[in-house]
Amino acid sequence: MSAWVLVMRNELRAMLRDRTAVAGIVLLTLLAVAATAVSSHHMQSAAEYRQRQQAAAQEAFDAQPDRHPHRVVHYGHFVYRLPSALAAFDPGVDPFTGSSMFLEGHRQNTANFGDVMQSSILTRFGQLTPAFVLQILAPLVLIFLGHGVLAQERERGTLRQLMLQGASLRAIVGGKLAALWLVSLVFMLPAFVGLALLAMAPEASGVVATVLMLGYVLYLGSWCAVIAAASALLARRRDALLVLVAVWAVSALLVPRVAPDVAYAAYTLPDRLQTEVGIGRDLRALGDSHNADDPYFSAFRRRVLEQYGVSRIEDLPVNYKGLLAVEGERVTSALFNDYAERSAEAQHKQNELVGRFALLSPSIALRQLSMAAAATDLSAHLRFLDQAEAHRYRLVQQLNQLQADGVSYADDTAKDAGADQRKRVDSSHWQEIPHFQFSPPAWTTVLHSLLPGLLILFGWLLATLLALALSARRLEVAR
Structure with missing residues (x-):
């Protein structure tokens, strides 16, 4: 049997004899199991709730009576985004961004009803999910278990004895590192089993789930190498523990917390009030469709009359008010999209800047990889925002066109007692409007987005193994 295997077995036996180590391993494993079960149940409940809400919203929309199409435009409609197949593993930003949107004419709303806004303030400190357990808690437990794997041998004077028995320094370091890796695999096993079950869903991808598992293996493997390197470099276990806890606090807590603040300072986003004021100002500059003397819409009226070869609005074969609504929605939606694109560009720049901090902390690289794989x-x-807005625009324009084709201009402008009834169209038109269906990206697209993070994590593993090799040289000198 290889020397490093014997060292690994002896190290694992030592951990099993240590009640504190056993308690730590058992507790974190149970926590991973609980996180997997709780998160899966939560996401299943969320999916069922959103499905019910979407069905109820669609039923209410379809059940509208005969009415004027523009009233349906203002009645609006709710759309919901169901959780992704792997969201139970890592909910990502979903609890903060919301999962539903109200669609209406003349406005472009944003997503609402995020879990954080409906839960206690403790939710902001991190939900109990498999990703949270493996990203934050597992490295800390590994530190407490492994900070003395090499330092204790030097403290007790047993390092020289091991080498006299025929074990090389490489075998000793390799065996200790392998023992830590096996413990980390025990921590990952419950989460990976849950992830594999989630990946069996029809809309999930087994390849993406496998790459996600590989990312966590690289991440915890890097931590194992860092722990072994610190234990080899520092003479006392106490010093190794203090240094490793400090490294964990900076890498897993401080840098991921500071990075978004730096990104926000570099690429500031206007708040909702500033955006609303800016949109209102630009809308006034574009023109007012309700003002007959507005330059833009006066020119639009002339173009319509020329197109149909008539001199009066009343002579048009279609309802001019419907055409005006179509043009007004086109103009305002273009403005809304411009603001949305600028906001999305700024957010992407913020995210890219945060990603650069992965050179300082592997936690950031893993977090971004994990959220991308889980589509959260x-x-x-x-x-989701883009697809919901596209659906809103199609819905509103279909209703505006229905006003132009299905309601005469004479009836639309009439004020007599029976005018309201003549302005209405048959309710069957509401059922003809296509339902909203969120379309996730193809698994190949997701896989391509994971490669940069995976390469960074692989680089971290190589760097930490190199640090371990250099620390082992000092250990050889110190013996």
Whole structure:
């Protein structure tokens, strides 16, 4: 049997004899199991709730009576985004961004009803999910378990004895590192089993789930190497523990917290009030469709009359008010999209800047990879906003066109007692409007987005193994 295998077995036996180590391993494993079960149940409940709400909203929209199409435009409609297949593993930004949107004419709303806004303030400190357990808690437990793997041998004077028995320094370091890696795999196993079950869903991708598992293996492998390197470099276990806890606090807590603040300072986003004021100002500059003397819409009226070869609005074969609504929505939606694109660009720049901090902390690289794989990152949120807005625009324009084709201009402008009834169109038109269906990106697109993070984590593993090799040289000198 290889010497490093014997060292690994002896180290694992030592951990099993240590009640504190056993308690730590058991507690974190149970916590990973609980996180997997609780998060899966939460996401299943959320999916069922959103499905019910979407069905109720669609039923209410379809059940509207005969009415004027523009009233339906203002009645609006709710759309919901169901959780992604892997969201139970890592909910990402979804609890903060919201999962539903109210669609209406003349306005472009944003997503609402995020879990954080409806839960206690403790939710902001991190939900109990498999990703949270493996990203934050697992490295800390590994530190407490492994900070003395090499330092204790030097403190007790047993390092020289091991080498006299025929074990090389490489075998000793390799065996200790392998023992830590096996413990980390025990921590990952419950989460990976849950992830594999989630990946069996029809809309999930087993390849993406496998790459996600690989990312966590690289991440915790890097931590194992850092722990072994610190234990080899520092003469006393106490010093190694203090240094490693400080490294964990900076890498897993401080840098991920500071990075978004730096990104926000570099690329400031206007708040909702500033955006509303800016949109209102630009809308006034574009023109007012309700003002007959407005330059833009006066020119639009002339173009319409020329197109149909008539001199009066009343002579048009279609309802001019419907055409005016179509043009007004086109102009305002273009403005809304411009603001949305600028906001999305700024958010992408913020996210890219945060990603650069992965050179200082592997936690950031893993977090971005994990959210991207689970389709709970910024890109997935913006994709929902884009698709919801596209659906809103189609819905409103279909109703505006229905006003132009299905309601005569004479009836639309009439004020007599029966005018209201003549302005209405048959309610069957509401059922003809296509339902909203969120379309996630293809798994190949998701996989391509994971490669940069995976390469960074692989680089961290190589760097930490190199640090361990250099520390082992000092250990050889110190013996």
